[in-house]
Amino acid sequence: MDVVVLVKQVPDTESLIQIEGDGVSIKTDDIKWVMNPYDELAVEAALQIKEAKGGTVTILSLGPEKTVETIRTALAMGADKGVHIFDPAADGSDALSKGKLLAAALKTLPFDLVIAGMRAVDEDNYQVGSAVAELLDIPQISQVTKVAVEDQTIKCHRVIEGGTVVVEATLPALFTTQRGLNEPRYASLPGIMKAKKKPIDTLSLADLGIDPETVGPAGRKVKVAVLNFPPDRKTVKMVDGGNPGEMAAKLVKILHEDVKAI
Amino acid sequence: MNDAREELPFDILFIGGGPANLAGAIHLMNLAGEKGIELEVGLIEKGDEIGSHALSGAILDPIALEELIPDYLAKGCPIEEPECRDEFYFLTRNRYFNVPFTPRYMHNEGCCVISLSKFTRWLAEMAESLGVNIFPGFSGTGVIYSSDNHRITGVATGDKGIDKNSHKKSTFEPGVDLTAKITVFGEGSRGSLIQEVDRKMGIFSDKMPQVFETAIKEVIELPDSNHFLSSDTTVMHTFGYPLGLHTKGGGFLYKMAKNRISLGLVVGLEYENPLMEPYRAFIQLKQHPLIAKIIEGGKVLQQGAKTLPAGGYYTMPSLAVDGALFVGDSASMLNTQRLKGIHTAMKSGMLAAETIIPALEEDDLTRRTLGKYESKVKQSWIHREHYAARNFSQALSKKGLLKFVHLGVQYFTQGKGVNDPLPIEADHTTLKEMGDEKATEVSVPMANDFDGELYVDKLTGVYLSGTQHVEDQPCHLIVQDMDLCSTRCYHEYRNPCTRFCPAQVYEMVEESPGVRRLKLNPANCLHCKTCEIKDPYNNITWTCPEGGGGPKYSIT
């Protein structure tokens, strides 16, 4: 079974996120970049399928030069090879263009199954996996929490309001991962050493036969108008000391005098 | 997933990704390249990335960097502020005095301001481009010895995927035995493996006890309109308030790029008052009129804490044993007098590299060849700096005005001073027992001091350090005797761990009136190791948590 995993490099949500002067992008210099956590689930799922069924796991990623680090991480976890779509003209693509680029690359690769994260924690579009499946004209199952692969079919569990639903499709197919699917493994030290020697192919727009005018900023169908932080979370104040009565009295005093709520 | 430990052999192995080891690894690759020697070199770092656990001032004396990478500017070395224009202040509670005469060792001409986190990330890029295998996210948790126990043959990395109760989780990944001809330990302040080596090989015996300082620091972003940004000053140091003259240490404020400043307070851990709270002292420094005015309108971007080894010359361990060398802060290379350890750390790593090459050529990995590292350090400027400052830390630990007598005499006798060596006490012995009458002072709330932007409480600080640990893992802080905390320690010192820890890892909870229990929040740990150093009963042992855990500093 040949599995291709779509992997994205995203800012670590613990890093220092600041909005750029243009108001529509974030400052990137002090950011730590990691593998999208949902894609870690996808890599783990692919490796488990390979362990059970044999075959190969290929990592496909679209992004700037440093994306290679994330591809290497997936290779260190145990994937076999990487494919990196790297072309400055693709920077700033919207979700549909990203889908186009990934689908074009997938057409050059042998696969029975494609796995993607259900969302990337940076832009949170929930679109790329679906776009890729649509453009490849293969079945897609989203937000999967459990998966079983047979020779010709795939059976996936999805959580729905109040229960689960089991969905089947014939291969080749694409599914996207939801939390709970598995616990991604660590990249081991020997794994990291081995990953240094695994191949990563780089593809440009020309290699994919894609016109630069149809992707990147020029090809965007949607534009970010403005980015905002959530309202500041105020520090929690604990009311402590004394019996419940005294604590209630203190609370009333705070609400009245400090917060001026009552 | 395979449960057996693998062995991964290297020629040379570096433990810790600080400036000492990174400079050492770069220099080693350069020297090996010149001689046409092929080396497999590995470096492990417990932080999830190089730089994640790097927190410093930092004023860089570029002397070692110039030797290591002469074209460092062309190679994109990240510099925050190229020029150091110093000011030195004595603070009282509400006032400040510009000290016109600063001792020569406080001058910083020719130095620049850096973020150690960024600087080490850049050094790591240099090292990787030379072929060094860098493994962030892996902690060294045990030293490997030859069967006769005389020689160090490598370091074991910790298992990953172990739960609270020490059971293997589904993600269990066994650690690896990293073996090497020579292992270089550069674990920074209070290294955990170097202490293990000491217990076996006695490298710190016959030395004065190691002494430390704890520093809390922030990177603050100032608004464009801020007057300090347009002022000429780039470097400020303060002493006096809030520590007074009984505790060594002081404040620093350095200008960085992009409207940022680095602000910190260094507190000598020889302090005596069990009610002392370094974090609180840091807030007091920020609230002092001199500093408050400078940081007005600012916002804390990152916060963190780390210890510094302050002992210097007389506390340096034996620097080489069979199969291993010790560099940087781990080996007490920091020069307290100049509050600088990056340049000495780098130089020590480079001297280690210069020792390793001939040792490999002679195929003698014992102290006979590796010991030459000690003489190289003796002949270098590291020794000259340290020898002149050999009694400095001890003098600073003297109470009140007496310290100035010692410092004054030392200043005019090239460091010899009144007594040479001036003795020093280990930090865990200096707390004075408190009388019960002071008990009420303990729980002074600070809540009103915080606005969540410029003045943040400890937990917000932990959040701003990016600290994360896998929650379900064995506690990495080992408290040998928990009963001691609720009994003797409560009565004698009112649980100083709840105050000296800058990250609220230690809390005493009162389960019912008079019944107290120590509660640990190890996931908050900033890896500063103050607890292991200052606990008056030596009741706490700090061990490396699962690799990749801890702060995620990026601009400190």
Ligand SMILES: Cc1cc2nc3c(=O)[nH]c(=O)nc-3n(C[C@H](O)[C@H](O)[C@H](O)COP(=O)(O)OP(=O)(O)OC[C@H]3O[C@@H](n4cnc5c(N)ncnc54)[C@H](O)[C@@H]3O)c2cc1C
């Ligand atoms: C607040 C503060 C201000 C300072 N200001 C200045 C200044 O202005 N100028 C100056 O020159 N110096 C300054 N210093 C000192 C300077 O930062 C240190 O001397 C220097 O960083 C020491 O380098 P090192 O490589 O020896 O150790 P470190 O920089 O501490 O690096 C050691 C690394 O090893 C890792 N490590 C430790 N144990 C293990 C293990 N078992 N397994 C894997 N990894 C491990 C740690 O995570 C860390 O990244 C300051 C220090 C502090 C705390």
